Amino acid sequence: MIKEDMNALRHKLKTIVAMAVVSMVCLQPAVAQNNAMLRTSLAEIAATLKADVGVAILDLERGDTVMLNGHQHFPMQSVYKFPLALMVLRQVDQGKLSLDKKIKLRKEDLLPNTWSPLAKKYPEGNVEVTLREILSYTVSQSDNNGCDVLFRLMGGTANVHDYVHSLGVTEIAIAATEEEMHRSWPVQFTNWCEPVAMAQLLKQFDRGNILSMASRDFLWKIMVETTTGPKKLKGLLPAGTVVAHKTGMGDYSDDGVLGAQNDAGIIVLPNGKRIAIAVFISNTRETDNEKIELVIARLSKATYDHFNTKR
Numbered sequence: 001m002i003k004e005d006m007n008a009l010r011h012k013l014k015t016i017v018a019m020a021v022v023s024m025v026c027l028q029p030a031v032a033q034n035n036a037m038l039r040t041s042l043a044e045i046a047a048t049l050k051a052d053v054g055v056a057i058l059d060l061e062r063g064d065t066v067m068l069n070g071h072q073h074f075p076m077q078s079v080y081k082f083p084l085a086l087m088v089l090r091q092v093d094q095g096k097l098s099l100d101k102k103i104k105l106r107k108e109d110l111l112p113n114t115w116s117p118l119a120k121k122y123p124e125g126n127v128e129v130t131l132r133e134i135l136s137y138t139v140s141q142s143d144n145n146g147c148d149v150l151f152r153l154m155g156g157t158a159n160v161h162d163y164v165h166s167l168g169v170t171e172i173a174i175a176a177t178e179e180e181m182h183r184s185w186p187v188q189f190t191n192w193c194e195p196v197a198m199a200q201l202l203k204q205f206d207r208g209n210i211l212s213m214a215s216r217d218f219l220w221k222i223m224v225e226t227t228t229g230p231k232k233l234k235g236l237l238p239a240g241t242v243v244a245h246k247t248g249m250g251d252y253s254d255d256g257v258l259g260a261q262n263d264a265g266i267i268v269l270p271n272g273k274r275i276a277i278a279v280f281i282s283n284t285r286e287t288d289n290e291k292i293e294l295v296i297a298r299l300s301k302a303t304y305d306h307f308n309t310k311r
Helices: 002-046 077-093 117-121 131-140 144-153 157-166 178-183 185-190 195-206 213-224 289-309
Strands: 052-059 065-068 102-105 127-130 243-249 261-268 274-282
Touching (some): 002 052, 002 065, 002 289, 052 195, 052 289, 065 195, 077 144, 077 157, 077 195, 077 213, 077 243, 077 261, 117 131, 117 144, 127 131, 131 144, 131 213, 144 178, 178 185, 213 243, 261 289, 274 289
Antiparallel strands (some): 052 274, 102 127, 261 274
16 A cells, blocks of 8 residues: 555656646747847837947846847946945955945045035045945945045955956956046946846845845945936836936047946836846937937836736
């Protein structure tokens, strides 16, 4: 009797496994087809703008990846403040720094010819500010002076570059500070990444592979609190949608070419599912900034709709 019961159990298990395999085999072509449809939608949206457009989308639950020019090099501009923040917080986790550490902001640290809410708050400099505040300004408000203060704290851009590569994300280059980029338009192209590499970095951040829970939660908070680029990734999403992101924007060259208009982050769907998305736009003569931002918003909305209705 026991032997017969065991044989029946083995048969039942084999049947369950076989059904699961069949389900996976049937599901994979459907998933591939759906993702192909999303990629077609992304390409159609990107084609409305005469520019280089790169997109990488990563389902952080299933691992599905959809790309458009995902392996092309794009200037990051201020999106690179995200990997910079990762390194700073890693040093906090290692006990080398504290978020409560006071950092002296000298007047010469607060350059007047760049985007810097910190300089507006402390116009005379010569004030001690916590690392927590500088990080918040650098990420949430994309403060350029705060960014360069943090680069100096990390020992320079090369150290941040090496840190990101040590995480296994190698298709990112960090070579120049904000001050250096402002001196010469072409310098921005030395700070580049592949869209898929930024999506992979977002994935590691989301999974808690890089930072402690406390540091991850802090960075998540200040990315959600981002005030720049409200019409980019968030522009067409339902009100209240949580997006933890970092924006970036370059200047026009003397002959009228925009270097970069970017946004990269994680969108939280109504069911709690998270989608990493990185959008980079470069080399366009379009002067209507709202039109450029609308392309980013439409790419984000197409992504949201695809994964929100996906079964």
